[in-house]
Amino acid sequence: MNITQEKIDRLTFLKKLGLSGASLMAVYCGVTMTSCTNEGDIAGPLPTGGITFDLTAAANAALNTKGGYVVDRTNNIVVAYTSDGTYVAVTLICSHEGQKQITYATNKFYCTAHGATFDNSGKxxxxxxxxxxxTYTVTKNGSILTVS
Known part of the structure; x- marks a missing residue:
């Protein structure tokens, strides 16, 4: 037996599901599914004193090149070195559907899950x-970045 699995987008799925099913899914999503939770509900504060990144460490080497970025999954943040030579940090959690898929490229943040895009100020x-x-405040002291 050969089973072919078809991938469909959300709009097509909801159309196939029908209005009553879509209403039920909307209620379920709002109550129980974390992927539909707004980022503001799940992005917690950073540790007291902030998080530090040593620019001399191999794990943070990307932060020495303009356009480079580092993802810290432990603290759910993305730190980037912009083309104008400043450091910026935002939450890893996309505000669109709460996916932890924010990356950085071409002087902007974007979510690989749904294509949401954000400027360097998080807008x-x-x-x-x-x-x-x-967004978070980033300060640099020598070769140490602190995100707070």
Whole structure:
């Protein structure tokens, strides 16, 4: 027996599900599914004193090149070195659907899950990113970055 699995997008799925099913899914999603939770509900504060990144450490080497970034999954943040030579940090958790898939490229943050895009200040630049991203303060002292 050969079973072929078809992938469909969300709109097609909801159309196939029908209005009553879509209503039920919307209620379920709002109550129980974490992927539908707003970023503001799940992005917690950083540890007291902030998080430090040693720019001389191999794990943080990308932060020495403009356009480079580091993802810290332990603390759910993304730190990037912008093309204008500043460091910026935002939450790893996308405000669109709570996916932990924020990356950095071409001087902007984006979510690989749904295409939401954000500028260096965390402001959304398309409809999926309209809620923006939580941002953090980044300070540099010698070769140490502190995100707080």
């Amino acid at each position: 959304g630049t398309n409809s999926n990113g309209s809620a923006g991203l939580k």
